[in-house]
Amino acid sequence: MNTLQLDLGERSYPIHIGANLLAQPDLYKKHLKGSLTAVxxxxxxxxxxxxxxxxxxxxxxxxxxxxxxxxxxxxxxxxVLQKIFDGLLxxxxxxxxxxxxxxGGVIGDMxxxxxxxYMRGIRFIQVPTTLLSQVDSSVGGxxxxxxxxxxxxxxxxxxxxxxxxxxxxxxxxxxxxxxAGLAEVIKHGAIADAEFLTWIENNQNALNACDPKxxxxxxxxxxEIKSQVVxxxxxxxxxxxxxxxxxxxxxxxxxxxxxxxxxxxEAVGCGMVxxxxxxxxxxxxxxxxxxxxxxxxxxxxxxxxxxxxxxxRYMELMxxxxxxxxxxxxxxxxxxxxxxxxxxxxxALVIQTLQAAGAG
Amino acid sequence: MNTLQLDLGERSYPIHIGANLLAQPDLYKKHLKGSLTAVxxxxxxxxxxxxxxxxxxxxxxxxxxxxxxxxxxxxxxxxVLQKIFDGLLxxxxxxxxxxxxxxGGVIGDMxxxxxxxYMRGIRFIQVPTTLLSQVDSSVGGxxxxxxxxxxxxxxxxxxxxxxxxxxxxxxxxxxxxxxAGLAEVIKHGAIADAEFLTWIENNQNALNACDPKxxxxxxxxxxEIKSQVVxxxxxxxxxxxxxxxxxxxxxxxxxxxxxxxxxxxEAVGCGMVxxxxxxxxxxxxxxxxxxxxxxxxxxxxxxxxxxxxxxxRYMELMxxxxxxxxxxxxxxxxxxxxxxxxxxxxxALVIQTLQAAGAG
Numbered sequence: 163m164n165t166l167q168l169d170l171g172e173r174s175y176p177i178h179i180g181a182n183l184l185a186q187p188d189l190y191k192k193h194l195k196g197s198l199t200a201v202x203x204x205x206x207x208x209x210x211x212x213x214x215x216x217x218x219x220x221x222x223x224x225x226x227x228x229x230x231x232x233x234x235x236x237x238x239x240x241x242v243l244q245k246i247f248d249g250l251l252x253x254x255x256x257x258x259x260x261x262x263x264x265x266g267g268v269i270g271d272m273x274x275x276x277x278x279x280y281m282r283g284i285r286f287i288q289v290p291t292t293l294l295s296q297v298d299s300s301v302g303g304x305x306x307x308x309x310x311x312x313x314x315x316x317x318x319x320x321x322x323x324x325x326x327x328x329x330x331x332x333x334x335x336x337x338x339x340x341x342a343g344l345a346e347v348i349k350h351g352a353i354a355d356a357e358f359l360t361w362i363e364n365n366q367n368a369l370n371a372c373d374p375k376x377x378x379x380x381x382x383x384x385x386e387i388k389s390q391v392v393x394x395x396x397x398x399x400x401x402x403x404x405x406x407x408x409x410x411x412x413x414x415x416x417x418x419x420x421x422x423x424x425x426x427x428e429a430v431g432c433g434m435v436x437x438x439x440x441x442x443x444x445x446x447x448x449x450x451x452x453x454x455x456x457x458x459x460x461x462x463x464x465x466x467x468x469x470x471x472x473x474x475r476y477m478e479l480m481x482x483x484x485x486x487x488x489x490x491x492x493x494x495x496x497x498x499x500x501x502x503x504x505x506x507x508x509x510a511l512v513i514q515t516l517q518a519a520g521a522g
Numbered sequence: 523m524n525t526l527q528l529d530l531g532e533r534s535y536p537i538h539i540g541a542n543l544l545a546q547p548d549l550y551k552k553h554l555k556g557s558l559t560a561v562x563x564x565x566x567x568x569x570x571x572x573x574x575x576x577x578x579x580x581x582x583x584x585x586x587x588x589x590x591x592x593x594x595x596x597x598x599x600x601x602v603l604q605k606i607f608d609g610l611l612x613x614x615x616x617x618x619x620x621x622x623x624x625x626g627g628v629i630g631d632m633x634x635x636x637x638x639x640y641m642r643g644i645r646f647i648q649v650p651t652t653l654l655s656q657v658d659s660s661v662g663g664x665x666x667x668x669x670x671x672x673x674x675x676x677x678x679x680x681x682x683x684x685x686x687x688x689x690x691x692x693x694x695x696x697x698x699x700x701x702a703g704l705a706e707v708i709k710h711g712a713i714a715d716a717e718f719l720t721w722i723e724n725n726q727n728a729l730n731a732c733d734p735k736x737x738x739x740x741x742x743x744x745x746e747i748k749s750q751v752v753x754x755x756x757x758x759x760x761x762x763x764x765x766x767x768x769x770x771x772x773x774x775x776x777x778x779x780x781x782x783x784x785x786x787x788e789a790v791g792c793g794m795v796x797x798x799x800x801x802x803x804x805x806x807x808x809x810x811x812x813x814x815x816x817x818x819x820x821x822x823x824x825x826x827x828x829x830x831x832x833x834x835r836y837m838e839l840m841x842x843x844x845x846x847x848x849x850x851x852x853x854x855x856x857x858x859x860x861x862x863x864x865x866x867x868x869x870a871l872v873i874q875t876l877q878a879a880g881a882g
Binding site: 240244247248251252254278279280281282283304305306309311312314315316317318319397398481 | 600604607608611612614638639640641642643664666669671672674675676677678679757758841
């Protein structure tokens, strides 16, 4: 087992990465306060892992409430979030209760937000079971739900007590979801570590095959990079926005297609290809590097061609993106591999990127 | 104008108290970041004050969005909160936008929570227009909404940039709401300042008549006391719970009657009388003092007799209260005037208090 530490002063927490962690009581024990734990999961994950986690918590003397939500990004809504509050209130959960988020990014985001809001804040533990959530969403404290007019528009910065990333859970992941997670792995290399990007390029077969050794390295290095960025800028005052590389285009694809049509990671994969193209047009990245990133993305079985939503629709969708500040959209660009830059870009160049990619 | 400071490190903020403050641009100016402000208010307050606040903000060059919610505790729900998010997204509000909460406690709590959650946190300014909100809810950063199974069960600790308490707004307050606010004024005297309680006793006519001088003192001293408590324990780890004196019984009354039937302050007024009686039974307070507190409460036109919900119903309602910890309800008691104490109490004594008051 590898254990990293996300350093945020009194909000610091460990990130455990390894095989067979779900059933290790010690990893949960020190993070519990009261005698009640609610395990929040979804209909897909529950039959696979809920029993193991519930039994482990019960072995620690916890009363455990299991809350099973429907599975999918379309359910990342207030109505479904409400089911977590209902479950907590039904068993008279107090401020000492702990939530365990057992599932992917949607479960982690919603459970974290429920923990942030229930009685103005209770503890929670992230137990991510998808690659996407292990390498990205479970780390860093971004929680929230979607609004019909925008993704993650309602939420909180709220840190977990711990992240327990059990690599064994990746074995049951459908190939599409594995690829979606690899998009964020590529992202970490692209924005912060050119060497790691090369490692990804050289290990694409192992990654596509979900080879345990390869996954361990991919998850660990991703968590290290993300932790370092978050530790410097917890609430996204500046630097942290580089983690949104590929996300401005990606969010537009997700929202434009309707949440749930494209997986988040698929949209980010395609979004990175567009952002790299834009970086070339701005004069920051070589065409060879943009083309290399596109090849890596395709090799990891991610889409590289955006859906034809129409240029105007893209521009409109991106204007509502969270990174739109004072009316101008700020893009995350690559200033060579391993170096990200945040800046406003002329609409004309963005339109060129979209047109060249066939998004019109 | 009096200006107090709530000292919370980097989250410190000023509390301005005085006449004719709504229309003073300087009080808002330094707390705005971007160019968009959304003023959130309700159908009762909007015709009285919205125009003045909107014009003042416009004079600072702000684009102002007015969001008018229905009036009342029954509307302190997610569905109504959603209207704030809708309003913000309709005008593409970004993270630099500021919310202004113009109204009473419900508006302040909901607007504060919306500010806490919108894009994971934007700025907000409290402009309380009721006595209750000026002396209590606008100060200290408790925000939230109700859940069908409990009051304020979903929320956040989230501090405003400033509190602007314009005493002129109290002139339009219905007598019932004035009395409801005075309940929290009495509370501050009872838990923290015996001398202030005596001042309240000696100035009951001026307070009932909403005399400007009397109101100024009542608001200022209340804000001072509350600020001092909150500065020591922002997130209610311990001490801050003394501000809930009268609230355990009060919340049970509110929930048992159905939110909106009793005003919050009325329920707290009656709840303090019950809590004082319980303090006598526990051996902390003299019967004479409990009787004196009951007289002051009645003199300020607050109810002192609880509704007949049945003893079991009361016990059940109080068990779900936020102050229930690990299964036992912790009561805020008076250890003489000016000194509050938090402790668990035998159910038998609580039942005696309820029976003696005719709550069965």
